[in-house]
Amino acid sequence: MKTAIVIGATSGIGREVAASLVREGWRVGIAGRRQEALAAFQAEFGADKVSTAVIDIMAPSAVTALDALIAETGAPDLFFHASGVGYQGSDIDEEKELRTIQTNCDGMVRMVAHFTNFVKAHPDVYNAAHKAQIAVITSIAGTAGLGSAAAYSASKRMQSTYLSAMTQLARMEKLPVRFTDIRPGFVDTALLDPERRYPMLLSREKASRCILKAIKRKRRICIVDWKYRALVFFWRLIPRPLWERLTFISN
Numbered sequence: 066m067k068t069a070i071v072i073g074a075t076s077g078i079g080r081e082v083a084a085s086l087v088r089e090g091w092r093v094g095i096a097g098r099r100q101e102a103l104a105a106f107q108a109e110f111g112a113d114k115v116s117t118a119v120i121d122i123m124a125p126s127a128v129t130a131l132d133a134l135i136a137e138t139g140a141p142d143l144f145f146h147a148s149g150v151g152y153q154g155s156d157i158d159e160e161k162e163l164r165t166i167q168t169n170c171d172g173m174v175r176m177v178a179h180f181t182n183f184v185k186a187h188p189d190v191y192n193a194a195h196k197a198q199i200a201v202i203t204s205i206a207g208t209a210g211l212g213s214a215a216a217y218s219a220s221k222r223m224q225s226t227y228l229s230a231m232t233q234l235a236r237m238e239k240l241p242v243r244f245t246d247i248r249p250g251f252v253d254t255a256l257l258d259p260e261r262r263y264p265m266l267l268s269r270e271k272a273s274r275c276i277l278k279a280i281k282r283k284r285r286i287c288i289v290d291w292k293y294r295a296l297v298f299f300w301r302l303i304p305r306p307l308w309e310r311l312t313f314i315s316n
Contacts, residue, residue, distance in 0.1 A: 068092045068141045070134060072122065072176055073148030075102035077254035078202055081273040082145060087114050089277075094138035096120040096131070097148070122148050122172030128179040135183065140190045143280065144180045146173060146201045151217035151256050162216040169220035173201060174227060181231065184242050191241040200245040200280055201228060205288060205297050207248065209308060221248075232285065246286045247276055250293035265292050 069086050073079035075097030083095050087110045094116040097103055103117040118134040120127050135141065150168045152161055177199055184197045191197050206214055207221030228246045235242050251263040252272045272289050279287035288294045300308070 066090060066092050067143070068094070068139050069143040069145060070094045070096070070131070070138065070141045070180075071145045071147065072096045072120065072131075073146065073202075074106065075099045077147065077256065078249065078252060078269060078272055078276070079145070079147030080106065081269040082147065082276055084110070085273050085277055086143075091143075092116075092138055094118065094134045094141070096134060122176055123168060125175075127172075127175060131176065131179060132183075140183075140187060140197075142195075142198065144177075144197060144199045145280075146176055146199070148172060148176075149202065149220075149256075151214060151220075153213045153217075155213060157215075165216040166220050169217070170223050173224055177201065177227070177231070181235075181240070181242060185240060188241075193239075193241060196241040196243050198243050198245060198280065198283065199228075199231075200247055200276075202247050202249065203228070205248045205250050205293055208297050209300055209303075243283060243285075245280060245284055247279065247289065248287065248293075248297075249276075249289040250296070252289075265296075 069083075069091050071079055071083040071086070071093060074083040074095035079097070083093050083106070086093050092114060095103060095106055096118045098119065098121050100119050103119065107115045107117050116134060116137045118130050120130045148168075150165055152165065180199060184191045201224060203224045204217070204221040206218040207225045210218045225246050225248070228244045232244045234240070235244070249272055250265060250267060252267045253269055267290060275289040276287065288297055
């Protein structure tokens with residue numbers, strides 16, 4: 066039985082991916098800040114298949130809680146980090162901007178770095194024939210700054226750069242770990258404003274199917290889905306000065 070740890074499994078993409086893994090026969094350890102949501106997930110799928118841990122990725126104690134969860138589930142084949150925050154709006158709310166950067170950058174690094182060190186410390190489990198896979202939900206917003214989500218865009222660019230650097234480090238040090246950078250477009254989650262209509266909006270179920278396919282194929286980068294792959298291809302061709310003048314775009 067394969068094992069996964071899913072950070073940020075109480076809602077959105079994280080919950081959907083965790084549920085899909087359980088249905089496919091994985092043993093899953095789920096983590097998030099809301100105890101009631103974790104308990105509901107475990108009640109739905111069974112304590113024999115699901116372990117839970119209340120983890121706030123911004124707290125230094127998060128790594129201790131992660132170690133305890135791993136001890137309960139066993140060393141995972143997959144570490145899936147879906148925890149993050151973001152908001153859209155033309156107002157520049159300093160507290161929201163800082164919280165977005167701190168959660169998406171500091172929190173992600175705390176968890177991913179700690180798990181990478183866990184892999185290094187367990188050569189009896191992980192080796193060239195059995196590598197751990199670390200997958201992180203970033204965003205297509207990291208490929209170009211979106212004016213109505215400045216901090217979010219910047220934090221997602223940082224996440225992708227960090228994964229790229231960690232991939233290089235793993236090769237340099239021959240670490241038995243591979244990284245997957247998952248870049249969704251608009252997905253129907255609580256991060257989006259329910260009052261707005263979003264183009265090419267993806268359901269959580271469809272996004273999850275694309276993500277699991279990329280994980281199984283051990284893809285390095287996955288843009289979810291094909292429509293957003295085409296969109297990103299074309300907007301990368303736009304010169305920066307022109308992009309920054311596209312003020313008619315409502316992102």
